[in-house]
Amino acid sequence: MADVNLKFLGGAREVGRSAILLGIEEKQLLLDYGVSIEGEEPQFPLPVPPKRLDAVAVSHAHLDHSGAVPLLYVSRSIPFISTPLTATLSDLLIRDFMKLSKYYIPYEIVEVEKMLDNLVSLNYGEYFEVNDISIKMIDAGHIPGSSMIQIESPxxxxxxxxxxxxxxxxxxxxxxxxxxxKADLIIMESTYAEYNHPPREEAEKAFINTVLEVVGNGGIAFVPVFAIGRAQEILCVLAKYDIDVPIYVDGMARAANDLIMENLDLLREPKLFQKAVEKSIKVRDWDHRKKILSGPGIVISPAGMLQGGPSEFYMEKIMENSRNAVIFVSYVIPETPARQVIETGIYASPTKRGPVKARIEWFDFSAHCGHDELVKTLSLAKKDAKVVLVHGEEESALKLAELSRKLGKETYVPKIGEELKIAL
Ligand SMILES: [Zn+2]
Ligand SMILES: [Zn+2]
Known part of the structure; x- marks a missing residue:
């Protein structure tokens, strides 16, 4: 028997700024320390005095899990535990976030460098030990390098x-x-507790058909994407169906591709990704960017929500012609230009506003569990395992908690700032 103390510093009854402080056997471990960039101004998690911490472990590079980690290095150095690819991709995303943010960010490049200097790099299946507590990374299947984190003591x-x-x-x-x-306690995400994603093949085929129609008419199929994960997934889908039209990749997706190419062993089909990258064309500069708009072709570029990156430029241009299409391929975050385009057909950026004449489409390529997978997770858990639900809107998390309790599990849906003591 052991007591576990948990404090939820962010990502509780919300998606964004994931941060969980875990106390076991006198040791304090921080699981993720992310920043929420959904609204206008970035939201950081609740503060944690770094001197109380023994280590921070980061599940994956997305900013809602990694974006506040450099804050921990302003006054101290602690081990930064992640897979090697999560470390390099986090570095890429955090630097980009610092460059593009219009708001004050409470850390500087030196803290980002200090974070990397303290990297404890774990491949899947490898351990790091803090006294008799061992921390292990397990492939999470979400983005390249992403992991579940297992914390084990005797x-x-x-x-x-x-x-x-x-x-x-x-x-x-x-x-x-x-x-x-194997777990006595599962701290799990609940993002899509109320929703099942359509079968993968269906989404792929519908996406491919749309792209072919658009380029067949001489248009541009513009796919705004998140630079890490979704950009590479879309490239692989296009390679799988052997689409033979120019495929352009722009923005940070270019650097992300390069980093992922160095870690091909993490991918399901390394050859498919290699083929996809070799077939695609990196946009070189502004001249090139303007030139490719004469079409036809496929343009894959961040930012996924049409906020920042070259996507604003592409959207302003392609929206004027009905031969073109803007094709969204991920969850469309409320209060973003992307969401407005889908809901109203109007695009608004700091430099342009007007009706979108191009075709507007949305396909679900989620890399999160849907409802059935979350329920499967609960049913695979030990009979007396305890469950804590995070990373989901309040309603989603509460619905999943109901199901979890029906399966006989002691289940918690903490609020931000809440502390839990759980006996295991
Ligand atoms: Zn993520
Ligand atoms: Zn997330």
């Missing part, structure tokens, strides 16, 4: 899922469910 086994997927995508294998059944 008396307990805790699994923090981070963002994860049990289903395969073109890019990645789904997470291995065997690891779930």
């Amino acid at each position: 008396s307990l086994n805790i699994l923090y899922t981070g963002d994860y997927s049990l289903h395969d995508t073109c890019l990645l294998r789904g997470a291995n469910p065997n690891d779930i059944s």
